[in-house]
Amino acid sequence: MKMCEPVSCQVDLSAGVMDNGSGHYQKRLNDLAGLYADGDAFATQASVAGDRVVYEVTERRPDAQHGDLIFGVTRMSPGKIGNEYFLTRGHIHAQADRPEIYYGQSGHGVMLMESPAGETRIVAIGPQSICYVPPYWIHRSVNVGAEDLVMVFAYPADSGQDYEIIARSGGMKTRIVDDGHGGWQAVDNADYQPRSPQQVARLFQTTL
Ligand SMILES: O=P(O)(O)OC[C@H]1O[C@H](O)[C@H](O)[C@@H](O)[C@@H]1O
C-alpha cells in the first residue's frame, strides 16, 4: 500500500459540507423518481420543484485501496413526499461484508436498515450519536426532522455500493412516514418482494 498524506477536514454544520474533500454530488428530486410510495405526490412536487436538492454528499475518497477509508459529510434537506420523509437512495455495499459508521452532527434522522433476509432495524441519528451499520445490512438515511440532517460517515474504501438491491425487491420492506403528531412511524411497504433463499445466500458470498 502506498503512503498518503494525513489531512484534517473541517465540517461546516450550517452548510452541511466538509472542506478538503475530493468529491461532491447532489441528488435532486428528479433523480429520486420511484423511491416513494406516493407516485402522484412525487409527480406533483417534481413538476414544480424537480431541481430541488434533497441531499448532497461531500467526501474524501482515496484510490480504492484495501484497508483505506472513504469519509465525508451527508446533508439532507427536510421534507416529505405525501406522508413519507425524504430519504437517500440506499444501498448494500457491493462487498456486502463491509460496515459503515455515521456520526450525527445536526438535525434528526433515522438509519433504516434491512438484512438480506428481510429483517428491519431502525436507529435514531441526532447530534453526537454514532450509528453503526454492521456488515450485510442494506442502509438508507431518512430525515425525520424539520431541519437539515447533517452526518459524518466513514466506510472501507473497497466497499462499493449496490443500489439495485432495493429496486429488485420493490423497495425496502419498511417505509418511514409522518405519524400525524410531528413524529415518525415505520409502516410496511405493500410492494415489497422478499429475496429468495438463493439471493440471500449469494449476498453472503460476496466477499473478497
Ligand atoms: O449513496 P446513497 O444511498 O445515495 O446515500 C448517500 C450517501 O450517504 C452516506 O453519506 C453514505 O455514507 C454514502 O456512502 C452515501 O453515498
Ligand SMILES: [Fe+2]
Ligand atoms: Fe454505505
